[in-house]
Amino acid sequence: MAKICLITPGHPSKNPRLVKEADALTEAGYDVDVIAGNYHPWGHKADRQYRGRSWTLQRVPYGAMASPLRRTYSGGRKRAAELLSRWLPGEIRAVNLRAQHWVIPELTARAVSVSADLFIAHYLPAVPAALRAAERHGAKVGFDAEDFHRGQFHDGEWDTPKARRTRWFEETYLPQCDYVSAASPGIAAAYADELGIEEPTTILNVFPRSERSERTPPDELREEHPGCGISLHWYSQTIGPDRGLEMVVRAMGQMQDRSEDIPRLTLSLRGGWADGYESTLRSLAHSVGLEDTQIRHLTRTPPDQLIERAAQHDIGLALEQAKSRNRDLCITNKIFAYLLAGLPVVATSTKGQRFVHQHAPDAVRLCSVEDVDEVANQLLQWVRDTTDRKKAAAAACRVAENRFSWDVEKETLLSTVRSTLE
Incomplete structure (x- = not known):
C-alpha cells in the first residue's frame, strides 16, 4: 500500500481535521507519517494523546518549544525577510518563504527526508515543503484548504505585505498541486474562480x-x-x-x-x-x-x-x-x-x-x-x-x-486520494 505524508506547521491537537484525515488513511491501509510544527507547551502536551495511533508523528520545534538559539535564529530570520520583502522589487521566492512563516525551511527539510507517494499539505506554509518533497521523490501533492486564505484579510489590509505574500503563495503553489480539497463549498468555488484551477473537492469538517x-x-x-x-x-x-x-x-x-x-x-x-x-x-x-x-x-x-x-x-x-x-x-x-x-x-x-x-x-x-x-x-x-x-x-x-458525519465524509477523501495515486 502507498505511503502518505501529511504536513502542517501547527500542532495536530489544534487541527482535528488533520487527525481525522490521518486516522482515515491508516484505517484504509495506507502507511501514514505526520510532520507537524511544535511551538506551544499546551499543544506539545496535548499531542501526546496520539502516541498510540497507527500513524507516526514527527515534530519540528520552533517558538517556545525550540532551544533559545534556534528560537532567536528563526525569529531573526523571519523579521529580516519581512523587512526585505517590503523593499525588494518583485517576488523573491527565498525571501517570501522565510517571511511567511518561522519554520518553512525546517518543514521542507523534514519532508524531503520522508519517502512517500503522496504529500498532503495543511495550511499554506506546508505547501512548498510538500511540493519540494514530492519533486525529490517523484510523488503527488495535495493541499487541504480549511480556509480561503486570501479572504482572511479585511479591505484595508488587502495591500499589506502579508496579504500580498498570501496571494503569491496561493498563485504560485496551489496550481502545482495534483488536487486541492476545501472545507466548504464556498471556499472551493472561490479558489476555482480566483486561481482558475479545477474546483476543489469539498470535504466538510465534520466529526466521527x-x-x-x-x-x-x-x-x-x-x-x-x-x-x-x-x-x-x-x-x-x-x-x-x-x-x-x-x-x-x-x-x-x-x-x-x-x-x-x-x-x-x-x-x-x-x-x-x-x-x-x-x-x-x-x-x-x-x-x-x-x-x-x-x-x-x-x-x-x-x-x-x-x-x-x-x-x-x-x-x-x-x-x-x-x-x-x-x-x-x-x-x-x-x-x-x-x-x-x-x-x-x-x-x-x-x-x-x-x-x-x-x-x-x-x-x-x-x-x-x-x-x-x-x-x-x-x-x-x-x-x-x-x-x-x-x-x-x-x-x-x-x-x-x-449527512454531517465523518463516517460519511471520509469516503470523499479516500476516493480523492485513490484517484490521485492512480
Missing part, C-alpha cells in the same frame, strides 16, 4: 460518530453543565472579540428583561481568553443585568472530547461574524460538533452556515449577523419550549448521523 461517547472522564463530564437552567455553549481556541459573544450577552439581557419566567441562562465558553477580553465581556454582562456566574469559563480540552462535552449543554452557538470574505464562506467545525452532540443550533446567516441550514432546517435557526433582537427571539423559542427544543435536538442527531 464514535466521538459521541466514552471519551471523557465521567467526573469531568458531570461538571460540564452549570447544574440548573439553560446552558448556551460556545467554543473555540480563543475567546475574543468579533466572534458574536457580545451579541449573545446582550440577547441574554434582553431575554431576561422580556420574560421573567424563563429558566436561568448561562453562557458556557470553552477556550483560552484573549488578552483583556474576559473583563470586557464580564463588564458588558453586568451592564445588561447578568450575574457574574452567568458567564462560565471552561478550559481547553482534547479535541476528541469536544462532542461528548458539548452534549451536556442545551443549545449551541455558531455566531460567526462576516468580517472578512473567509468568515462568510467557511463552515467552522463548531456547528458540526453541536449537531453531532445533539444540540439545537442558533447560527448567524453567513454563506457557509446557510449551507448547513439547508440540510438541517429543523435543527439550525439562522439570525442576521449583529442583530441582537433576532438572536434573542430565536433563542427564546427554544428556551421557553422544552418540547420544541427536544425535537430540534433529535433533528440534529439525525442529520449528523446521515
Whole structure:
C-alpha cells in the first residue's frame, strides 16, 4: 500500500481535521507519517494523546518549544525577510518563504527526508515543503484548504505585505498541486474562480460518530453543565472579540428583561481568553443585568472530547461574524460538533452556515449577523419550549448521523486520494 505524508506547521491537537484525515488513511491501509510544527507547551502536551495511533508523528520545534538559539535564529530570520520583502522589487521566492512563516525551511527539510507517494499539505506554509518533497521523490501533492486564505484579510489590509505574500503563495503553489480539497463549498468555488484551477473537492469538517461517547472522564463530564437552567455553549481556541459573544450577552439581557419566567441562562465558553477580553465581556454582562456566574469559563480540552462535552449543554452557538470574505464562506467545525452532540443550533446567516441550514432546517435557526433582537427571539423559542427544543435536538442527531458525519465524509477523501495515486 502507498505511503502518505501529511504536513502542517501547527500542532495536530489544534487541527482535528488533520487527525481525522490521518486516522482515515491508516484505517484504509495506507502507511501514514505526520510532520507537524511544535511551538506551544499546551499543544506539545496535548499531542501526546496520539502516541498510540497507527500513524507516526514527527515534530519540528520552533517558538517556545525550540532551544533559545534556534528560537532567536528563526525569529531573526523571519523579521529580516519581512523587512526585505517590503523593499525588494518583485517576488523573491527565498525571501517570501522565510517571511511567511518561522519554520518553512525546517518543514521542507523534514519532508524531503520522508519517502512517500503522496504529500498532503495543511495550511499554506506546508505547501512548498510538500511540493519540494514530492519533486525529490517523484510523488503527488495535495493541499487541504480549511480556509480561503486570501479572504482572511479585511479591505484595508488587502495591500499589506502579508496579504500580498498570501496571494503569491496561493498563485504560485496551489496550481502545482495534483488536487486541492476545501472545507466548504464556498471556499472551493472561490479558489476555482480566483486561481482558475479545477474546483476543489469539498470535504466538510465534520466529526466521527464514535466521538459521541466514552471519551471523557465521567467526573469531568458531570461538571460540564452549570447544574440548573439553560446552558448556551460556545467554543473555540480563543475567546475574543468579533466572534458574536457580545451579541449573545446582550440577547441574554434582553431575554431576561422580556420574560421573567424563563429558566436561568448561562453562557458556557470553552477556550483560552484573549488578552483583556474576559473583563470586557464580564463588564458588558453586568451592564445588561447578568450575574457574574452567568458567564462560565471552561478550559481547553482534547479535541476528541469536544462532542461528548458539548452534549451536556442545551443549545449551541455558531455566531460567526462576516468580517472578512473567509468568515462568510467557511463552515467552522463548531456547528458540526453541536449537531453531532445533539444540540439545537442558533447560527448567524453567513454563506457557509446557510449551507448547513439547508440540510438541517429543523435543527439550525439562522439570525442576521449583529442583530441582537433576532438572536434573542430565536433563542427564546427554544428556551421557553422544552418540547420544541427536544425535537430540534433529535433533528440534529439525525442529520449528523446521515449527512454531517465523518463516517460519511471520509469516503470523499479516500476516493480523492485513490484517484490521485492512480
